[in-house]
Amino acid sequence: MRVRFVLSQIGNGLRRNMAMATSVVLVTFISLTFVGAAILLQMQVANMKDDWYDKVEVSIFLCPGDSFAATCAGGEVTEQQVEEIQGVLASEALSDYVEEVYVETQEEAFVAFQEQFGDQDWAQRITVDQMQISLRVKLVDPELYQVVADEVAGRDGVEEVVDQRSILEPLFLILNRTTVMAAGLAALMIITAILLITTTIRLSAMSRQRETSIMRLVGASNLFIQLPFMLEGAIAALLGALLAIGGLWLGVRYIVEDWLAGTVQWVNFVSTSDVWLIAPILIGIGIALAAISSLVTLSRYTKV
């Protein structure tokens, strides 16, 4: 009897406030979509860092015979200079940062070069002598590149220090900025959602004040009176969350998996399984929105 009664109360409430209920659904839908997008973007960034930071190295190019760099005034790098630089990298000060150092000789550079460009005409004329010795440094934390660069750059025999990561940096910057934007919009929309849900519950409570006062008169408990209002909000927010999950799923499925992943193959993109991963989070946030709003409103408008 009781469950049936609560359900009919909820049904009545939602029907009477159809427009408001719809707007609550939509506003939670949009805010949670932004929340989800922000989370997915960060997952994407993390994915890419995982994939690439393992592979990126700092390359220390040592002076070839014909360099114009100031540090190369002494001509081609000497054996002694190479050892000296290796010594710096192996020193106490850098041991926490450097994981591994590998010397790429002229011969190895030539092989790698031929592998990459061997089928081009101009590449045939390059000789081993023209190749450059370099030190390939693998860092413990690729983000701390600057520490190593500062120690090594400017020493005699070092022509240039190149951080491969810097090639990726603009991409991460774009992704991070987009995340911030999505998160900002999400925050705004969440505030809107809370205000809207609060107003909706308040209107619903006010339009049923007479009913509520009569129920109280005949001894209905607080929870019993408030439950329909809370569930109304929760149902609307839950619907919004489900729509958001559906929207994100469609977006990832058709834009990322079908289109982006097909076009840009060197990136490991987020997938629909990641959407399922964040689905509980979105539902949780949706329910929390409704719960907070209900608590705030109902304690003021439907007390015994």
Next chain:
Amino acid sequence: MEVERGEFVFLVGASGSGKSTFLRLVLREERPTSGAVFVAGRDLSRISQWKVPHLRRQIGTVFQDFRLLNNKSVFDNVAIALQVIGKPRHHVMTTVPETLEMVGLGGKEKRLPHELSGGEQQRVAIARAFVNRPAILLADEPTGNLDPTTSVGIMRLLDRINRTGTTIVMATHDDEIVDQMRKRVVELVDGQMVRDQARGVYGAER
């Protein structure tokens, strides 16, 4: 003052003398600034907020303005009192028609409040107050909106309910009714009890 189990008490006094406030104190809608209120042997200042609904389940209440739900049928208006306290469906289905029969509204279960006369609406309100068989029934000017004949009908009904053992406290301005019924009369002036008379009348014979 004290009201015994099964008593019928009229509460009289000028407007603003505190009759409604008295009833609100018993319902714990209002809390006394001084003094104590005991209902069914329990000190109301000692029961916690969340137990107040349980208190109200033992008290039926009727008002001058009926306080019915206009979009619900007579049956639903009475049934709500049982539904909100979680009575099983079969209990509702048998008790509600029984009670409606008792208040003289048999066969009018499906009507909406606006399809009833004032007297009939008050009977619905009484049925709602009584359907849970409360130990106490409070009535705040239940005949205030009704003509004398209809009022007499309502009073007969309340008298019958009283004879089932239900304590009734009724605030009223209706001198004819008070004089006719010859029940205990308590008069209030500015919130103070100035008269407590067994088998009393409306106006004081000083």
